[in-house]
Amino acid sequence: MTEPLSDGLGGVLSAQALKRALALARERDAVVLGPGLGQDAGTREFVRTFVPQCPVPLVVDADALNALTAAGTSTGPLELIKRPQPTIVTPHPGE
Numbered sequence: 001m002t003e004p005l006s007d008g009l010g011g012v013l014s015a016q017a018l019k020r021a022l023a024l025a026r027e028r029d030a031v032v033l034g035p036g037l038g039q040d041a042g043t044r045e046f047v048r049t050f051v052p053q054c055p056v057p058l059v060v061d062a063d064a065l066n067a068l069t070a071a072g073t074s075t076g077p078l079e080l081i082k083r084p085q086p087t088i089v090t091p092h093p094g095e
Contacts, residue, residue, distance in 0.1 A: 033058060
């Protein structure tokens with residue numbers, strides 16, 4: 001259910017993990033993205049790139065939501081709407 005991905009300095013998910021994450025997603029029925037990711041700049045970049053490219057149904061939660069809505073980003077929550085696959089967004093007031 002979980003799969004380790006390469007990380008950047010400090011043990012945070014980085015944009016370098018994108019290729020592997022997309023390959024793993026193609027082998028799954030669905031992906032959950034967000035809980036425990038953190039808000040490192042590289043992680044936010046990963047999320048903003050992964051979400052529109054994810055080839056399967058996607059649940060976006062927690063830090064993934066924060067990454068998509070971070071101030072100063074060129075992409076945002078509208079990228080979720082553009083996805084052809086089903087997408088579930090699970091915000092709470094803190095997100």
